[in-house]
Amino acid sequence: MSIFIDENTRLVVQGITGRDGSFHTSQMEQYGTRIVAGVTPGKGGGRFEDRIPIFNTVKEAVEKTGANTSVIYVRAPFAADAICEATDARIELVVCISEGIPVRDMSRVMPFLRSKNTRLIGPNCPGIIAPGKKTKVGILPGNIFKPGSVGVVSRSGTLTYEVVFQLTSNGFGQSTCVGIGGDPLIGTDFIDTLDAFQKDSETEAVVLIGEIGGTDEQEAAEFIKKNLDKPVVAFIAGQTAPEGKRMGHAGAIVSGASGTAKEKIEAFEKAGIPVARIPSEIAALVEKTAPGARK
Amino acid sequence: MKIHEYQAKELFRKGGIPVPRGEVVTTPEAAYDLAKEYGGTVAVKAQVLVGGRGKAGGVKLAKTPDEARQYAEAILGMDIKGLTVERVLVTEAVDIAKEIYVGVIMDRSAQKPVIMASAAGGVEIEEVARETPELIHRTHIDPRYGALAFQSRALAGALHEDFKVVRQIAAIIEKLYDVFETTDASLAEINPLVVTPSGEVVAIDAKVNVDDSALYRQADLEAMRDLSAEDSGEVEARKADLSFVRLQGNVGCVVNGAGLAMATMDLIKTYGGEPANFLDIGGSSSPEKVVTALNIILSDPNVKSIFINIFGGITRCDDVARGLVTAFKEMDLNLPIVIRLTGTNEKEAKEILSEMDLHTAPTMDDGVKKAIELAN
Numbered sequence: 001m002s003i004f005i006d007e008n009t010r011l012v013v014q015g016i017t018g019r020d021g022s023f024h025t026s027q028m029e030q031y032g033t034r035i036v037a038g039v040t041p042g043k044g045g046g047r048f049e050d051r052i053p054i055f056n057t058v059k060e061a062v063e064k065t066g067a068n069t070s071v072i073y074v075r076a077p078f079a080a081d082a083i084c085e086a087t088d089a090r091i092e093l094v095v096c097i098s099e100g101i102p103v104r105d106m107s108r109v110m111p112f113l114r115s116k117n118t119r120l121i122g123p124n125c126p127g128i129i130a131p132g133k134k135t136k137v138g139i140l141p142g143n144i145f146k147p148g149s150v151g152v153v154s155r156s157g158t159l160t161y162e163v164v165f166q167l168t169s170n171g172f173g174q175s176t177c178v179g180i181g182g183d184p185l186i187g188t189d190f191i192d193t194l195d196a197f198q199k200d201s202e203t204e205a206v207v208l209i210g211e212i213g214g215t216d217e218q219e220a221a222e223f224i225k226k227n228l229d230k231p232v233v234a235f236i237a238g239q240t241a242p243e244g245k246r247m248g249h250a251g252a253i254v255s256g257a258s259g260t261a262k263e264k265i266e267a268f269e270k271a272g273i274p275v276a277r278i279p280s281e282i283a284a285l286v287e288k289t290a291p292g293a294r295k
Numbered sequence: 296m297k298i299h300e301y302q303a304k305e306l307f308r309k310g311g312i313p314v315p316r317g318e319v320v321t322t323p324e325a326a327y328d329l330a331k332e333y334g335g336t337v338a339v340k341a342q343v344l345v346g347g348r349g350k351a352g353g354v355k356l357a358k359t360p361d362e363a364r365q366y367a368e369a370i371l372g373m374d375i376k377g378l379t380v381e382r383v384l385v386t387e388a389v390d391i392a393k394e395i396y397v398g399v400i401m402d403r404s405a406q407k408p409v410i411m412a413s414a415a416g417g418v419e420i421e422e423v424a425r426e427t428p429e430l431i432h433r434t435h436i437d438p439r440y441g442a443l444a445f446q447s448r449a450l451a452g453a454l455h456e457d458f459k460v461v462r463q464i465a466a467i468i469e470k471l472y473d474v475f476e477t478t479d480a481s482l483a484e485i486n487p488l489v490v491t492p493s494g495e496v497v498a499i500d501a502k503v504n505v506d507d508s509a510l511y512r513q514a515d516l517e518a519m520r521d522l523s524a525e526d527s528g529e530v531e532a533r534k535a536d537l538s539f540v541r542l543q544g545n546v547g548c549v550v551n552g553a554g555l556a557m558a559t560m561d562l563i564k565t566y567g568g569e570p571a572n573f574l575d576i577g578g579s580s581s582p583e584k585v586v587t588a589l590n591i592i593l594s595d596p597n598v599k600s601i602f603i604n605i606f607g608g609i610t611r612c613d614d615v616a617r618g619l620v621t622a623f624k625e626m627d628l629n630l631p632i633v634i635r636l637t638g639t640n641e642k643e644a645k646e647i648l649s650e651m652d653l654h655t656a657p658t659m660d661d662g663v664k665k666a667i668e669l670a671n
């Protein structure tokens with residue numbers, strides 16, 4: 001098994017004709033993802049590289065191709081609308097890569113999502129990959145992943161690749177890797193993902209990569225203590241970040257004394273979850289807590 | 296993005312929130328003239344984008360125009376937490392019977408705005424939250440409907456007993472929410488909101504922070520940006536679409552991706568060094584960006600070595616390496632540079648970089664250690 005995506009994923013790419021959309025459509029296809037449709041308003045009736053049909057609306061794409069998952073590469077000012085469109089078309093999983101969506105727009109998307117039973121991953125995220133299912137939805141570099149039983153969940157992009165690269169080099173493959181995004185308002189949080197990993201028979205251990213800002217990590221620590229019987233290893237980025245400065249990600253900001261790396265690390269330690277001091281310790285901690293996860 | 300009190304008050308005025316008469320001035324003479332025009336006591340307030348102005352001596356009450364001039368003279372040019380005061384707000388003083396706090400912020404956990412109100416105004420709300428949390432009342436707002444009249448009324452009712460005053464506070468709460476909403480604010484705050492002895496309600500301070508991601512559609516607010524209050528490197532980085540934050544150390548960092556950039560800074564600290572900056576060059580490998588990034592870092596005289604940490608995912612390492620070679624040829628670099636490139640097309644990248652005078656490191660840990668050694 002894997003979480004959120006698998007061999008039944010039928011993907012529609014919103015913004016398929018754009019620079020990022022077209023590049024990553026090819027990348028995802030090469031990795032093995034089944035891409036059934038693309039959407040670019042005004043370009044309906046055409047085909048992407050003479051193969052993938054393009055539609056004007058997501059609804060049409062769903063009706064004609066049975067798409068059940070969408071990935072969004074449209075520019076930030078239009079991305080909130082793209083999420084709502086996919087949601088309204090009854091897409092089950094929407095993965096939004098776009099960075100820089102105004103928070104006000106996202107605050108309106110959230111109740112819309114909840115009313116329709118659609119799961120959103122992101123925005124401002126690298127996406128999700130299930131190496132054993134040869135399926136990826138997003139921009140993660142497929143070549144560094146390998147099938148296995150470690151679940152990875154992270155607020156970051158390249159830091160995740162760094163950690164995955166080390167896991168892979170040390171013989172730990174991954175069941176699913178989920179980039180939940182670096183924005184203040186996101187569709188799927190640590191708890192949703194941890195819950196799915198707990199229920200996933202293929203996942204034997206979890207690596208959680210958090211960062212400064214908000215309280216998601218603290219809530220995740222509580223949740224793990226109560227609900228997970230699988231070993232978890234955590235890492236938190238931003239111990240040296242100054243107060244009040246946005247560190248690249250819109251959500252990575254320490255406000256006053258709240259959202260610091262220190263309080264997050266303490267929350268994990270208090271819950272009995274090992275925290276890697278530096279990224280290169282993560283693989284060793286997985287080895288220590290879940291030696292059987294190497295496959 | 297932060298804006299000044301006088302700018303936030305302008306937004307309040309447009310939104311129908313009562314604020315005392317006032318104007319921003321840059322000379323003691325202009326402060327004198329305004330105080331004379333207003334008559335009576337005026338407040339002279341430093342306009343800087345940090346908290347704690349009062350404690351630093353940046354806010355004074357002047358009973359006469361001469362006093363207004365003296366205070367303006369003392370405050371203008373004053374250094375408050377590293378920022379120089381270039382403007383003062385001269386505003387009519389208001390008699391205070393009671394000080395209230397009202398603020399709107401985005402609650403990340405609840406994923407919707409929350410209005411906070413407290414009868415303990417005039418002190419920092421973080422302090423109230425720590426010492427007497429029961430004095431803070433909160434109401435979450437559904438962003439689709441905005442602040443409903445009954446919600447504002449209920450909050451206002453918890454702050455004052457006189458219903459004539461309650462009605463005014465409720466109206467102000469609704470209007471403050473509208474300001475929050477229409478300006479794409481991440482914070483809109485009145486502290487204190489003052490009830491005068493005669494029962495009028497007036498906002499004597501104003502704070503509005505704007506969501507950076509929404510500035511593309513808030514041209515009027517973008518125009519309020521005070522570049523003089525920002526680090527010159529941070530201003531230049533923003534123009535080039537780079538994320539940069541200056542720190543105090545001597546090891547400069549160039550990294551792709553925000554999470555990896557933070558982890559790199561942390562690692563420098565862990566190994567006994569001090570990072571000079573946060574810098575995310577994004578997924579791009581364009582030589583122009585690398586040149587801009589290096590120039591910003593080199594403009595800091597504290598920097599003694601530079602660590603370039605790139606994880607090539609979709610961004611291919613050989614592309615990044617070509618960008619670096621182009622960048623280095625254009626620049627006159629006299630600092631030691633340590634580079635670590637891992638990921639897609641790593642081998643090709645190493646060949647491209649082999650002609651350059653660089654220290655290469657196989658891992659992030661090795662690179663950081665080397666950069667610290669070279670900085671010291």
